[in-house]
Amino acid sequence: MLTIVADNRKVVSMASASVTPAAAGGRGVVTRFAPSPTGFLHIGGARTALFNWLFARHHGGKYLLRIEDTDRARSTEPAIAAIFDGLEWLGLMGDEPATFQFARSDRHAEVAHRLLASGHAYRCYLTQEELAARREAAQAERRPFRIHSEWRDADPATLPQDRPFVVRIKAPRDGETTIDDRVQGAITVSNAELDDFILLRSDGTPTYMLAVVVDDHDMGVTHVIRGDDHINNAFRQLLIIRAMDAVEGGWPDPVYGHVPLIHGADGAKLSKRHGALGVDAYRDEMGILPEALFNYLLRLGWGHGDDEIIGRDQAVEWFDIAHVGKGAARFDMAKLLNLNGHYLREADDARLAALVAPRMAGETDPDLLTRAMPVLKVRARDLNELAAGAAFLFAKRPLAIDPKAEALLSEEARALLARIHDRIAGSHEWTLEALETVLKGMAEELGLGLGKLAQPLRAALTGQTTSPGIFDVLVLLGRDESLARIAAQATGKVQV
């Protein structure tokens, strides 16, 4: 993972040095997923990535990745690795090596200076203290605070030479701006609501607002699909885009699609309290399959008629951003588990065996695990349940007997086990059919239901009250192990 990061860095610095805007003029669709590496890839981010990926694939376009690491204090290398790891797992890596935003600071500053030179931006010498004081004053008078810098229209000749300044955009003060959002529909904001936000900080570094716009432009991004917490930013970013378009042309408005955030079960924004975990937790701790999370996330906030089970290819064919719901959807673990159970049953047995083995205590046999999978996977919803269900296969004698199973092993039951032991020990074939014939015949002879034999058998063989079918268990365990486990619980048997 770290080598990939290093490679990406190299590619980026070359790209930023040559400054070759891909000119978003017309042609193919280009989307992007742009997380800031301040933590793991959370479920909401994964869904945003998914929608970008699907939209691009559906339209035969390109899907790119950009790491927004301009916040040097909060961005970390492990977070970058975790995000790539999560995307990789879900099959949502970009079509090209990721772009790293911080590496492109010079290009961002260059754009700010063009805006400055063309009069679309200005140097503002207001200090943070002055701003804070004005903000407080506005608060005290209970009126909304808008930055009105006296430097906006200052005579360039009178500008201080040795004081720090920030570069602010000159936002229009009248009129209104409408965004035709592909998810939300038309959204209109009065320009008076937008104030002169900062492009370049006093230390010369670009702000997020500037960096996003410049990077999207240079990467040729045509469709900006992201969380709807960015709606307000879209209007500000459009200001920069239109200013640059006026300055040098070739800066078309992107198409926006602001998808709703995912909420917790209580309807509030998903937070750690709700289990807003990284996708790695769904994989490692909860034992979720990537195709299940993919399907779940897709159906969360989007639907296609009555269809519930939707695979990758089908999703690409059907995905339509206009059908993404406008309201926030709540995360429902029960439904995810149900879907996971479905994909578990569909999954390849050897693959499942490999996924389950590390979750089991002690030694396991991949071959036996694989052979047991068909009867094991139908009764599990996640890999942990699958591992628990497989435990009996590798348990060492003497078997730990679960209290509920113990209750099944009465005196009569133990006596019965002795008879079963002798009877099946004499069976020359150890197959599903042969064992079934023998045991059913025996039950009939004794005038008992098969359950009377099967239940104590299950307890003796697995130490539990639930397991795959009893004949499956016998065959999986094999003749020697089965007879030994039965003998251990039967009365009057010499334990091997």
Place this chain on the structure above:
RNA sequence: GGCCCCUUCGUCUAGAGGCCUAGGACGCGGCCCUUUCACGGCUGAAACACGGGUUCGAUUCCCGUAGGGGUCACCA
């Protein structure tokens, strides 16, 4: 608080003026299958936030109300 957005069963959703007696899925209840647990099948309860319009006719269009969410940094 200002601004922006949202609102169909508990949850995810279908629905784009008559197809709606509002459909599907998860979850929940019942039945069947069955040696247990599952899987599977059948089945039941369960929703158009409220109030006004527009219309011959509104879940669907418009306006209010209520509720919810987002956003208001030299963070991203």
